[in-house]
Amino acid sequence: MGDVTGFLKLARADPAKRPVAERLADWREFTRPMAETALEEQGARCMDCGVPFCQGDTGCPVQNVIPDWNDLVFRGRWREALDALHATNNFPEFTGRLCPAPCETACVLGIIDRPVSIRAIEQAIVDRGFAEGWIMPRPPARETGARIAVVGSGPAGLAAAQQLRRMGHAVTVFERDDRVGGLLRYGIPDFKMEKSVLDRRVDQMAAEGVVFRTGVAVGTDIAGRALRESFDAVILATGAPVARELAVPGRTLDGIYPAMTFLAAQNRVTADGAPTPISAHGKDVVIIGGGDTGSDCLGTSHRQGARSVAQFELLPEPPGARAPHTPWPLWPMQLRTSHAHEEGGRREWSVATTGFTGTDGRVTHLHGVRLAWNGRESAPVAGSEFTMPCDLVLLAMGFTGAESDACVALDVPLTPRSVASASPDGVTPVPGVFAAGDVRRGASLIVWAIREGRDAASSVSRYLASRG
């Protein structure tokens, strides 16, 4: 398959990024598409492993058949590559842009060289599919007559809905927000994925016959019992949006927001042009939390015109390369520098926030201390206390679990980890009710949400079959 010595002859290439100045001036995606020939060359680096770890349990959660489509791209057989890609992944355009790509950190080539540019290839395959008009609605050949409700329109809900609709079931997606997409719509900044990418997929689904009902919150606007009575099965896919809190003095001051509030606000601006109530423009911004959400806040702040941005992380700075305790093919503990970090701001590690102070109810200062880490234990470093001025604080410290409303409405118990109780393939203790995505798994990757949506759809299918 492919070029057997491609990996020896060719270096890894990634999509080029637009110049920082240029990309900070708009909200468009920060990368430039790679040339087709360059991508075909990158496909040739794939070694067609006997055991492709990109597919393994530490690799791609949707089990993308990566070596197969790498080879097809190498051979210029893009349309077949698209089919192979869609066979396991409903939304490669999302994962191609947004996934941290555990496939690449598990890539065997990564042992001796930089891994194959799997994500770039994935994105290119699907973007080309849309550009060429290969991606058409695929309505089912026949209707089964079964009715399925999907609660929540994030990646898990969408994936479940599309799978079930294509099996011929009547599928209605309930979304409490005004638009479909969940986190994809309001959590992800446009510079990572423009919303047209989401819209075109939602349009395809609508054309396939999925019914979307927005502005309907289950448990509030429609009772769980009513839902279960009017549908043969219900899939709960409401995510895990409860943000981790920072319980320190001064937390209630104005100017301190959960990251999602900040990011959603900007997404509404980008979509509708309405002014944002929380702009970083001209402000000194502190982002607490060093993960992906923090990075999104960073990029957004810069685009809004922040005067300065600092990002604090509780944990120590990870090593520049893979940490020894996370050897290949595990997801590596290592320093990650995102495109947003290239755009400015400063990052600090081993910093704990001890409180905020402000005037007139608005935050003006952050108080912190540096930590010394010893293994998993940390202790404040004596004399390292500091205070810094700030007027916008964004809390991006992760998420603690699902909201209870919809779960309660559907009688699905929550586990001690605050997620819906269900088996890995989405079966809850309530007959006919299934759960998929972050609501079951806890906050995780989009790619996992898609996988869970697909698995839950299979479970629903089995459930329907078992009822005869």
Add this chain to the structure above:
Amino acid sequence: MSSFPDPMTPPDAQGMYDPRDEHDACGMGFVAHIKGQRSHGVISRALALLDNLAHRGAEGCDPCTGDGSGVLIQLPHYFMARAFGDRRVALGEPGTYGIGMVFLPQAESARTTAERLIERIATEEGLRTLGWRDVPVDETAPGETALRTLPFVRQIALAAADGPTLLHGRALERRLYIVRRRVEQAARAASLSGVYMPSCSTRTLIYKGMLKPEQLPRFYPDLVDPDLASALALVHSRFSTNTFPAWPLAHPYRMICHNGEINTLRGNLVWTRVREECAASGLFGDDLARLFPVVADGQSDSACFDNVLEFMVAGGVPLVQAVMMMIPEAWDNDKRMDPDRRAFYEYQSAAMEPWDGPAAIAFTDGVRIGATLDRNGLRPARYAVTHDDLVILSSEAGALPLRADDVRTKGRLAPGRMLLVDTAKGRIVDDEELKAEVVGRRPYAEWVATGRTTLADLPAPVTTPAPLDLAAEYRTFGYTAEERRVVLAPMGASGEEPIGSMGNDTPLAVLADRPPLLFRYFKQLFAQVTNPAIDPIREELVMSLAVTLGRRRNVLDDGGGPLPQIRLARPLLDDDELARIVALGDTGPHRVVRLPMHWSAAGGGPALAAALDELCTRAADAVRAGATLLVLSDRGSDDALAPIPSLLATGAVHHHLLRERIRSEASLLVETGEAREVAHVALLVGYGASAVNPYLALATVSVGADDPAAARAHYLKAVAKGLLKILSKMGISTVQSYCGAQIFESVGLARDVIARYFTGTAARLGGVGLDVIAAETLARRDAVTDGEYAYRALGEHHAWNPRTIAALQRAARDGDATTYDEFADAANADSAAHTLRGLLEFVPTTPVPLDEVESAAAIVRRFSTGAMSFGSLGKEAHETLAAAMNRIGGRSNTGEGGEDRARFGTERMSAIKQVASGRFGVTTEYLVNARELQIKIAQGAKPGEGGQLPGHKVDETIAATRFATPGVSLISPPPHHDIYSIEDLKQLIFDLKNVNPAAAISVKLVAEAGVGTVAAGVAKAHADRIVIAGESGGTGASPLSSIKYAGVPWEMGLAEAHQTLVLNGLRTRVRLETDGQLKTGRDVVIAALLGAEEFGFSTAPLIAVGCVMMRKCHLNTCPVGIATQDPVLRAKFTGTPEQIINYFFLVAEDARRIMAALGVRTFDELIGRTDLVHQRTDSSHPKANTLDLAPLLHRPAVDGPRYCVVGQEHGLHDATVLDHVLLERARPALEHGEAVRCSFPVGTANRALGAMLSGEIARRHGHDGLPDDTIRVELAGSVGQSFGAFAARGLTLTLRGEANDYVGKGLSGGRLIVKPPRGVRFIPEDTILIGNTALYGATAGEAYIHGVAGERFAVRNSGASAVVEGVGDHGCEYMTGGTVVVLGRTGRNFAAGMSGGIAVVYDDDNTFADRCNQALVSLERLDDGDDRTRITALVQMHADLTGSGRARQLLRRWTTALPRFVKVIPREYKQVLLRRSGQTEAARG
């Protein structure tokens, strides 16, 4: 020891043992007086000859009991008249009475019953019992085991009831044959055990038994009676693989002795039954049906052959013709053969398929005695004719010592040739004359021309089939994208079979996660030890894929004129070809009927069963209505009308027609979308299809091809090549013999499915029934996911997957028990649903404290790493394995490919030195630097196949360790050319043991049905250790069909070997080792419980040092630097010995914990304790419960230890080992380099002469040895096999006499001179002097042979120089270096596979080019340069050392002689030489 109920037969099938797997081989010979003068001297000479062949036979667990020996003589009238006269029985004139030699039960009542039975049948056949005679026997002669089953031996005299005038001579002989056959059947029907008639004839008499050669005349005093006279005597000494030698199994049989093995037996037996359907002979009258079955169940291959030959001869087929029909020469590809003879063979092929396999057969009807070799000529047969008219033929030259001046001529049988002594005519009839007489009896050429149709003769079809909707067909037949890409695409593109690496780690079909094709439930059988595989590429001349379609002919009468036959070049049809046949319709001589293979999917298993019944009925009806060709077709299948699995349909129809006894009327063709892999076609043919049209595979390779027709042709070519390989790995030469031969075992099909549709196939563990087969056929429609060849997350299960690999690497790096447990838990959990061992669970027992259990340090000594060559692995990886194993006292294995001398004596030296078929780097020095020498008979990934290392991979280092030329390809032959049989293996073991007496000798086998009996044979050949490898193993390149379809898991092979060895008392002599995907302590313990002392690991330690199962070993692109020679990639290797040591200790500790839980303190106590496990009932695998693992866990009811406690007696201290004396004499040379000289007389019992001394030279002085001629040994006589084997530099052996096979095997610098005795009266230059396979694997040294050598002279020579007067077939085969000068004629196929070195042949009559295989070599004149100088020097040396007349003559007129020399030089080698000399020039310039 248990005693067996029937002294005449081996024990019943039990556990994994099945008596039908027994094999034998041996030594044989005859003495005959050409003029038919009867004398006792002929018999006594034959017995002396037999005695000298004793070393070719075997003894069992009881050293006093042989496997059997016997003698056939002419019915000695004078002696018989006297002996019966003593009992007042008058016999009458010779030819009017017959004598039956009878083995009877000892118990008097049973004996009387048997005698009455014989008399009654004789009466019914119009005979009268003249009387009985107790044959005197000496019960002190046989061994203990033989005595336990001692028969009561009597002779019965029979004559015509109504007077000798009416029934005598041939007619009486035929009647006696019928009596004997009816006695056999009646005894069987009456369950009368212990009745057997060795002979019953007016002409011949046989004395035989479970005796060693020297015991035979002691047991039967008749044999030493001077009155016992005969003009001919045929003798045989038997070596069976098994130690259930029974009295009747000794040779001779009634007409033959056989040395070898009938590989095609299963097919021959099927077609023998078919032949009964249409057999008719006026000579038998109405008696014919009473003789059926011609071959009764449960006999040895030789006995079956004898039965059929006897039937044909009794039925009127002339003896020589019958032998020619059963063992035809390789005529198909021999365009130079006389056209009449070719026509004869072609005509007879419609009645008889070849009985194929390595065979030297001696046959006699009491008047004529002859011998023939099969087309491959792999058994030796040498003969001498004396001035006093005796012919002595034997497996060894010199077995009957003769005075030099007594000998008129000497010769050897060449492949496919026959020799006959006609005592009635009083002369020897040679091959040409014999055969010319037979083929001249009828106008065969005319008949063949009239009757035969070829595809080209048929009109092109008018209509073409509608194009296929591929997507729908793929769904119907469950094609996956992976199959199309990995399997079919390469076949269509290049005509080659696809190649893979690293063996098979997917489950057996019955434990697969995905629905497998029915084909997957079958595994190919292959030759190991008892018979050699063939090289279908380099020895293509013996192979044939041709098949004949149409009705079969009466085997007893070939007077019927032309027979309508369609002849196909191969059992494959493209769409057009099939259409031509179908267009013949159902009128005319060929009547074609097409039968759909469909069933109603909705009905599941019951509907499938019903559809099969209907198909069978329709097939039988069609045949009864006159059809001669049935086309089973699954065209037009869809979702509702599913295709019946084509193999199921084929097997069902084939066996139904057999049972209905109308199989001979029609041929089966299979038109199927299902078959796509080579193995699928092989299975269809193996279960009775004459040809297959794989239409969907053909359509698939056409898609997207630039030239679709070429792609289809490529695909069919690849299938044909693959078929040849599959045939040849069983040692079968023609597809005609393979058809219906069922050379498969099934794993995972229910016994009733096998009994009904695949009758007779081994299926030892049961499995799934028709319901599951039906369900899986349908389920494959949705099986779009792949993952059979490479892991896929949603595909088939692989034992090595991202989880297990990553966990093992972490554990090996950290040496941490917790991480290891993660690995072991994952691996064991995988195993629980996917392997046989996983289906076993431990029986709860009282545990013992862990600290009382044998230490891990002791257990790891039982571990070894697999045979992975330097060449397949990079230097770093190879040395890392060696260092790790040496540090823990385990053993690493060089693999096939030598070892860098710099590693000898260091930590990096491999303890196990492998000796494989290529003998690369196998020098004497290599052999002495070893703790173990392993003879690799087969390897798990591709048993029975050779290999090739392409020239571009042979770099300087590899070339140096393999004694090859950089850039020149290296070919490993499929067989060891010094192991064509079990007695050959015994010889090689003896050779190696001589070279390195301290080393254990191990023999590596691969698990398959019957490996137990092979292992028993290997134990009897004195191996110290037997390795039973599972099918799953194997690094390096192998055809995918071999990886997936050959061999079975080690659990089956190990259990079979262990049980068989226990059953026959040999288990205590050998250690058993097993390998194949062993991973955890649990695996080790289960293997021990099933019978293993020791354990091999290959993949796991490689993973420990970084292997990630890329499966790219064959591409040299291993990214982690393990399986590659690329220095850039090798630099990426990061493995350390510590990682391997960590892993092995973790496994050992794991095993200890299990031992503690099982209450077992020492490892030896574990071995064979199958009572500690049972089959689990809770496997998560839905099909697991259909398996019955009880046969794996069977414990033969035998007392005593079940592991190695005794060891082997190698006979190294026997007086025949002359090297002890040589060592003594050579001491001054060894110690001080002083020249020594000595001389001795020798005989055939002096085998491997010089090997032990050479080992000592190499041990002290390395490969460089001593200066030439330091030790000079002069010998006189006929020396035994392996003369001068591994002779080291400094040793010169000069033999005046003659030599047998394997002269100069592995020659490592020594000098060998062989010349005929003084005073001979034949022309030495034209006379055979040394046997077959001389200089095999020689790396250095010289040989001067003043006479002709047998087949395969200088095979795989890589450095020796030799001069010889003439050679047999296949000279210089696979040669990679060195120089060979042939001063006379060569046989056929010279230089096949020769990739290096040069050969120079004196071609006086300009005919050499025809006999040379020029695939790799070109023929040139000797140039004026270095070559001419070298050749001149060699010929001069030859003349000086041997006194060769021809050499002297040539030298006298050297300038005129030189142009007649043809230089044979491999093209690739020449290029390399030119490049090098160019470089040298450049460097100089």
